[in-house]
Amino acid sequence: MQRIGVFVCHCGTNIAATVDVKKVAETLLQEPGVVYATDYQYMCSEAGQNMIKDAIKAQNLTGVVICSCSPRMHEATFRKAVAAVGMNPYMLEVANIREQCSWIHKNIEEATEKAIILGRAAVAKVHLNAPLIAGQTPVTKRALVIGGGIAGIQCALDIADAGYQVDIVEKEPTVGGKMTKIDKTFPTLDCSSCILTPKMVDVAQNENIKIYSYSEVESVKGFVGNFTVGIKRKARYVKEDICTGCGLCTEKCPQKKVPNDYNLGLDTKRAIYIPFAQAVPKVATIDADYCTMLKTGKCGVCSKICTAGAIDYTQQDEHLEEQYGAIVVATGYNPIKLDAFDEFAYSQSPDVVTSLEFERLMSASGPNGGHLVRPSDHKEPKTIVFVQCVGSRSTVECGKPYCSKICCMYTCKHAMLCREKYPDTEVYVFYIDVRTPGKNYDEFYRRAVEEYDVHYIKGMVGKVCPEGDKLKVQASDLLTNEQLHIDADMVVLAAAIEADKSARPLATLLTASMDTNDFFTEAHAKLRPVESPTAGVFLAGCAQGPKDIPETVTQAGACASKVIGLLAKDHLVGNPCVAHSDEMMCNGCSTCANVCPYGAITYETKDFSRRKDGTLMRRVASVNPAVCQGCGCCTVACPSGAMDLYGFSTKQIMSEVDAICK
Amino acid sequence: MQEAMIARAKELLADGSVSRVMGWKKGEFSYDISPAVFENADQLVDFVYDDFCGANVSKYLINESKKEGKILAFLKPCDSYSFAQLLKEHRIDREKVYVIGIPSYGKADINKIRAKGIDGVLGIKSEGTDFIVDTIYGEEKIAKFEAMSERCLTCKSKKHVDVDEMMGEEGEWNAESKRFDKVAELEAMTPDERFEFWRGELSRCIRCNACRNVCPACTCVSCVFDNPNSDINNKAAASSFEENMFHIIRAFHVAGRCTDCGECSRVCPQNIPLHLLNRKFIKDINELYGQYQAGANADEKYPMVNFTFDDCEPGIVYKRGGNQ
Numbered sequence: 008m009q010r011i012g013v014f015v016c017h018c019g020t021n022i023a024a025t026v027d028v029k030k031v032a033e034t035l036l037q038e039p040g041v042v043y044a045t046d047y048q049y050m051c052s053e054a055g056q057n058m059i060k061d062a063i064k065a066q067n068l069t070g071v072v073i074c075s076c077s078p079r080m081h082e083a084t085f086r087k088a089v090a091a092v093g094m095n096p097y098m099l100e101v102a103n104i105r106e107q108c109s110w111i112h113k114n115i116e117e118a119t120e121k122a123i124i125l126g127r128a129a130v131a132k133v134h135l136n137a138p139l140i141a142g143q144t145p146v147t148k149r150a151l152v153i154g155g156g157i158a159g160i161q162c163a164l165d166i167a168d169a170g171y172q173v174d175i176v177e178k179e180p181t182v183g184g185k186m187t188k189i190d191k192t193f194p195t196l197d198c199s200s201c202i203l204t205p206k207m208v209d210v211a212q213n214e215n216i217k218i219y220s221y222s223e224v225e226s227v228k229g230f231v232g233n234f235t236v237g238i239k240r241k242a243r244y245v246k247e248d249i250c251t252g253c254g255l256c257t258e259k260c261p262q263k264k265v266p267n268d269y270n271l272g273l274d275t276k277r278a279i280y281i282p283f284a285q286a287v288p289k290v291a292t293i294d295a296d297y298c299t300m301l302k303t304g305k306c307g308v309c310s311k312i313c314t315a316g317a318i319d320y321t322q323q324d325e326h327l328e329e330q331y332g333a334i335v336v337a338t339g340y341n342p343i344k345l346d347a348f349d350e351f352a353y354s355q356s357p358d359v360v361t362s363l364e365f366e367r368l369m370s371a372s373g374p375n376g377g378h379l380v381r382p383s384d385h386k387e388p389k390t391i392v393f394v395q396c397v398g399s400r401s402t403v404e405c406g407k408p409y410c411s412k413i414c415c416m417y418t419c420k421h422a423m424l425c426r427e428k429y430p431d432t433e434v435y436v437f438y439i440d441v442r443t444p445g446k447n448y449d450e451f452y453r454r455a456v457e458e459y460d461v462h463y464i465k466g467m468v469g470k471v472c473p474e475g476d477k478l479k480v481q482a483s484d485l486l487t488n489e490q491l492h493i494d495a496d497m498v499v500l501a502a503a504i505e506a507d508k509s510a511r512p513l514a515t516l517l518t519a520s521m522d523t524n525d526f527f528t529e530a531h532a533k534l535r536p537v538e539s540p541t542a543g544v545f546l547a548g549c550a551q552g553p554k555d556i557p558e559t560v561t562q563a564g565a566c567a568s569k570v571i572g573l574l575a576k577d578h579l580v581g582n583p584c585v586a587h588s589d590e591m592m593c594n595g596c597s598t599c600a601n602v603c604p605y606g607a608i609t610y611e612t613k614d615f616s617r618r619k620d621g622t623l624m625r626r627v628a629s630v631n632p633a634v635c636q637g638c639g640c641c642t643v644a645c646p647s648g649a650m651d652l653y654g655f656s657t658k659q660i661m662s663e664v665d666a667i668c669k
Numbered sequence: 670m671q672e673a674m675i676a677r678a679k680e681l682l683a684d685g686s687v688s689r690v691m692g693w694k695k696g697e698f699s700y701d702i703s704p705a706v707f708e709n710a711d712q713l714v715d716f717v718y719d720d721f722c723g724a725n726v727s728k729y730l731i732n733e734s735k736k737e738g739k740i741l742a743f744l745k746p747c748d749s750y751s752f753a754q755l756l757k758e759h760r761i762d763r764e765k766v767y768v769i770g771i772p773s774y775g776k777a778d779i780n781k782i783r784a785k786g787i788d789g790v791l792g793i794k795s796e797g798t799d800f801i802v803d804t805i806y807g808e809e810k811i812a813k814f815e816a817m818s819e820r821c822l823t824c825k826s827k828k829h830v831d832v833d834e835m836m837g838e839e840g841e842w843n844a845e846s847k848r849f850d851k852v853a854e855l856e857a858m859t860p861d862e863r864f865e866f867w868r869g870e871l872s873r874c875i876r877c878n879a880c881r882n883v884c885p886a887c888t889c890v891s892c893v894f895d896n897p898n899s900d901i902n903n904k905a906a907a908s909s910f911e912e913n914m915f916h917i918i919r920a921f922h923v924a925g926r927c928t929d930c931g932e933c934s935r936v937c938p939q940n941i942p943l944h945l946l947n948r949k950f951i952k953d954i955n956e957l958y959g960q961y962q963a964g965a966n967a968d969e970k971y972p973m974v975n976f977t978f979d980d981c982e983p984g985i986v987y988k989r990g991g992n993q
Contacts, residue, residue, distance in 0.1 A: 512978055589898075592891045596758035601974035610759075623735065625890075626759050644974060646922045647889035648899045658898055 011133050012043040012068040013126060014059055016050035016075035018105055023048075025109040027119040031074060035126045040134055042066055051081045056088040063092050070098045070133035074126045076105040079540075095138035097583065097654055102129035124667055131666035135659045139583035144633050146232040147332040148574045151176065153224055153513065154337035156184020157556060158548025158563045160206050162335050165567030167215035171574045174329060175210065176219045176238055178509065181286035183207050184339055188269065188363060190370035190377075192556055193420045194451035200285065200372065207287040220247075220288055223509070225326070227516040228606045230636050231543030232332045232579045240325040244293035244301065245279070250317035252289030256309035257281055265297045267374075270367045273382060274374035279309045279318075283372060291317070333543050333570045334517065336527055337563070338510045340549035342502035343398045347405030351394060351500055356473040357382040359498045362393075362414065365421055379429065381497055384476065388496035391425055392480050393418050393436040394468045398503035400439065407503045409524060412553040414501035415442045419455045421499065426459040435462045435493060437482055445555070464491070471498050504553055518604060519544045526552045537566040545569055584654035585635035586642060588628040590615075592649035595626030599641035599650050607634035608641065670771070671718040673836060674743060677769065679710045681741050687767050688738030691729060693722045699792050700779040704729050706740070718743070720793045720800060723776035723818060725930045727751035727761075728885040734765035742766050745773035746829050746840060747820075750928035750964035751885035753830040757967050758926070760888050763831075770832035772840060775813060775821035780940070782816050820931030820944065823848035830964055848929065849952045851945055867913065873939040874912035880933040880943050886923035886963075893922070920946040925954060925973030928964040957981050 013035040017023035028046040036044035043066045047055050050073060062068060071094065073085050078101040086096035104122040112118035150166050152159045155177030163173040175182060189199040210216050219238055226237035260277035267276040269283050278297040281289060293301065293309070300306040300320055310318040342361050345353040353359045358381045360368065371377035381388050395414055398406040415438070422434045441463065443449040455461045466485040471478050480493040506525040514521045519539040520528045527546050530538040537546055547566040548559045588599070590613065600608040608628050615623045628650070630641075641650040642657065651657055678690045694705040694715040704726040707713050727748045733740045744752055749770060755761045777793055777800055789805035800816050802809045814822065825848055827840025855863055881887045881894075893899045894915065920927075929951055933943040954961050958972035958980065 515976075515978065592889070592896065594758070594760065594889050596760065598758075598974055601970055646893065647891055648893040648896050649891075651898070656898075 009040045009070045009134055009136075010042045010066060010068050011038075011040045011070045011072060011130055012059070012062045012066060013038075013041055013045075013072045013074065013130065014050055014055075014062075015044070015046040015104075015122075015126070016055070016073065017046065017048045018050075018076060018109075019048065022075070022105050022109040022122075025112055025115055025118045026104055026122045027115060028074075028122075030119055031104070031122045031126060034123045035072070035074075035130065038127055038130045040070075041072075041130060043068065050075050051084055056084070059085070059088055060092045063089060063094055068094070070100075070136060072100050072102060072126060072129045072133055074102045074104045074122060074129070077101075077103045077107070095140075097139040098133065098136050100129040100133050100136070102126045127669070128663040128666040131662040132659045135656065135662055136654070139653055141583040142581040142632060143578040144230075144232055144581050146574060146576050146579055147234070147330045148172070149174070149329075149331050150333045150335060150570050150574060151224075151234070151236055151329070151331040152335040152337055152547075154184070154339055154507075154548070154550070155179075155182030155210075155218065155220070156337060156339045156548060157186045157203065157206070158339065158550075158559045158566075159184070159335070159337035160203075160210050161560050161563035162337060162547045162567045162570070163216050164206065164209055164213065165564050166570050166574075167213045169567075169571045169574075170215070171571065172215050172217070174217045174219060174331070176222050176224055178221070178223050179282070180221045180243065180290075180292040181207075181282045181288070182210060182218060182220060183285075183287065185363075186556065187283060187285075188271070188366060188370075190366050190373075191420060191424065193416045194445070194447045196420070196424075204285040207285065211287045218288060221292060224513060224516065227334070229634065230605060232573070232576075233634075234331045234334055234543065235328055236331055236334070237326060237328050240327065242295070242322040242324050243290070244295070244298070244318065244320055244322045245291045246317045246319055246322075247288060247290050249315050250290040250313075251315050252281060252286075252291070253315075254281055254291070255312050255314075256291055256318070259308055259312045261306065261308055262297050262299055265294055270374045271361075271364050273364060273367055293318075293320075333545060333573050335545045335547055335566055335570060336510075336513065336517070336519070336539070336550045337547040338507045338513060338550045340504040340553065341507055343407065343505050345397065345500060345502055348397055348500075350470050351397065351468065351498065352471040352473055352478065353500060356471075356478060356498075358388075358473075358478060358496065359471060359500065361500050361502045362417055362421065363502075365499045366417075369421070369424060379425070386496070387429065388432065390433045390493065390495045391422075391435070391497045391499060392468065392471075392478075392482075392493055392495040393422060393434070393499045393501065395436065395438045395501045396467075396503075397500040399501075401503070407505060407524060409503075409553065410442065411501075411503045412442075413504070413555045415440075416445070416448060416451070416555065418499075418501050419443075419452050419461075422461040423451075423455040423459050426455075426461060433462070434459075435464060435480075435495075437464050437466055437468050439465070439467065445557075466491075468498075471495075504549065506550060510550055517541060517544050526550065537562055537569055543573065581633060582637050583632075584637040584652060585632045586630045586637065586639070586650050586652050587632075588630060589649045589651065590625075590627045590629075592647050593625075593627040593645075594647055594649070595628065596646065598644045598646060599628055602640045602644045604638065604640065605634050605636050607631045607636075670837065671716070674718055674769075674771065675713050675716050677836065678707070678713055678716070678741055681767065682710050686739065687741040689733065689736075689740040690716070691726050691733060691740055691742040692716050693718060693724060693726070698790070700777075700790050706733065718771070720775075720777045720795055721779070723821075723935055725751055725883070725885055725932050727755060728883070728888060730766055731755060731760050731888055734762040736765075739765050739767055741769065743769050743771050743836075744829065744832065745771060746826050747773070747824075747928070747930045749829040749831060750826070750962070751930050752964070753967050754926055754928050754964035755885060755888065756831070757964070758888070768832045768834075770829035770835045770839065772827065772837040773821075774827075775817045775824065777816050778818035781818070782811060785811055785815065787811065818931070818935065819942075820848075820929075820934070823850075825929060825962070831967065849948060851942075852948045852952050855945065855949070870941045871913045871916055873941055874916065875939060876912055876915065877938060879936045879938065880916075881919060883932045883936045884919075884923065885928070885930060885932070886926045887919070893918075916941075916943060916946060920950060923947060924950040925961075925971040926963050927951065928962070957985060 015028045015032045032044040032046045090096045102125040149172040152163045152175045155175045166173045186203045222240045225239045228235040256279045260279045262278035266272040279293045367373040399411040443452045466483045468482040470481045478495045482491045519541040529536045530540045545566045547563040681687045690707040700721045702721045725748045787809045792803040825846045826842045927947040931944045
């Protein structure tokens, strides 16, 4: 029989305000095996932990139940505490009477009853707990950064700087991400390329960093410290190590009508292209959807022109597997598609553009060399209307409920730059609120209004109608309560930003959790903001939520420090709560291996002969405890129940259920 | 057909290709036929194959394929699906079995024949759309659609999956099968009606375990219901609802692996339509994950243990009104 101690935490008033903690302790003391029960204001505090330690010694406890917050919060804390006085840490169970009880109930009586039931279930489980010993696993001292935008670049540079190897997997032919498309950066108005391209060069030249451009992650196996990642290197039909990036092929290719995605389709490129002059790696890529040679087998101009002999039309996608200790997700964002917002006539007029398109139109590396003209007739616009919050803070289904955070500032920047470069242009900005929290941000906004005479109007644009060569803008000014009609030459829409579409499937590969907006969730929103709840997976940049460049760089650096902290360890203590197979019951049917997300299960044919039966060979499952993460998929999939989980055995769970249903 | 099968079996035994034959033999009466293994040519005098040979022999091949030497197995189309599914689960050593596919045009259900007032059955043969039943009172003619077992009336496939040779004509997959009609009928009921229906049916269960023991998908070395660590076995005495849970758990355990051979309902001494539970799962799998036939493809992962990005979310249960 176990000697169990029960410790009920008040969590200040978090629990105690809704749960009668004294009653919980008193009632649980009546449970079989419970020899000690008490309550305290903060169990996780030093005094609280000492209380547990003292009780273990004084009462000769063999098991401990803590009724407190979620085990995700403090299970590790309490395990450490009991281990300090010689108890096996897996003899402790946490009953969650905060998140699953006090926080969601109002009625004290009901909440108290539920807390008692949850505590009783934990006591029932402890009765069946057995000491478990965690193994150790080595750490692969290399990091993978998925996404080569500014977040990925900064993170990789910082990790490499600490002496660890980093691989960047970037799905585009070049690293750099969105920042390469941006003209100037707020609030200092320094040129985006000027601050980014040196970092891109650093990444390319750093001997600890390897760039897999035009590549995608296609599989992830393993666990923290020991990930095996499958990387698909998409065929670019150009030998990366031979191409010198001279660009001759990109001038001679006869296929000229390829939409140029670097300029967001505002102009065209050739079927063989280098995205932009500062691309890293600076090698050409053939767009297989447009290349005449690849489609019809007739052309071959680039191959003839290439003096280095880098063109290879027979190139295939390459699949490789690499080992990593840590994975950083920096998959970034995209502006949302504006098809569903047709009141702004985005699909009806080429002169209605998104802010990112406007960025290209203003940029020296853009389609017009930085000379702002209307896409339709190449005339300078005289009246420009900016519309903020297009799809952000939206209650309609096609929009996003969140604030995209960067739009107020870049719209302000666009407006200011327009007025600066083309002083005879009238600029209107329609806003719901102008949000400028950030160092020197509000000053920047004030300058746009006060020094540059940008017309900021609180209110939303109701409709944009192309009429002749004008865009009729109908809007309301909420402060004067007037209806406005503006004949604009251009309309710029600050489209909401959303997580890149590759993020959701990636999250599944990584078993990392996401919120409803497809942003990766943090292990703790405040205290562990750059870690995913999945151990060994870290978050940087807009993959975690909308943020601007300074914030992204800050977060990437924080993320790198967490990665370095992990890679600096030689060993990680494993999780002893792993699956194991009862060979006498295993059928060898492979169901468990089919569902195992970690590839921890293998089969061997073993001899189960008893002397008089002759030989009996049976195929049975065996679990590699170093690879198993204890998710339990196999235990529920196994038809005969041969698979069971240490620490969460079927028996333990059933006894908890029985205790709850009692 | 029977004579041709015996002749071919003798040939294969004689040339040493196989050392045993898996088939059927008569029991006390001509209609209670059971699967049997014949060790030599002489024993084949008891070999029978007629319209009462509905039993699925694939499950027996698990143990037979563990023994020395190769065994010849005659498999009907539905048996061959179970056989292929067992291969997929590594339960049968394919090298140890020589499979001859035999056609099946629908087996007779003795209960239906008796219900027609035909007693003293001595034998059966097929004649066009009728069965000719030989009885101690003389021959009786009965239309096949009236005497055929339900699973044969709604046959899914007359085509085999994995055979070494065919005797007789190979058939086709029957896309017109009406096998889900009864399930659809149950789905159309209100939850209360459906609950009553199943309570009514399952309350007759005597827990003889015949359904489990005959089922080719229930091949565990040790069944979860017999495993003291599962904490399920001792619930039997505690609840009268247990027999219901037994069948529901069993349906869950074979979900995605059940080939819909219908043996469970055939052997049930209480005539509970157990196959409907399995068919409900098959229908759901088809609707939620795309058409899938267990056993049809030996390499494919079955939907229940496979993940794809297109998989439906658990919320589908709510959307389909499963919460009501």
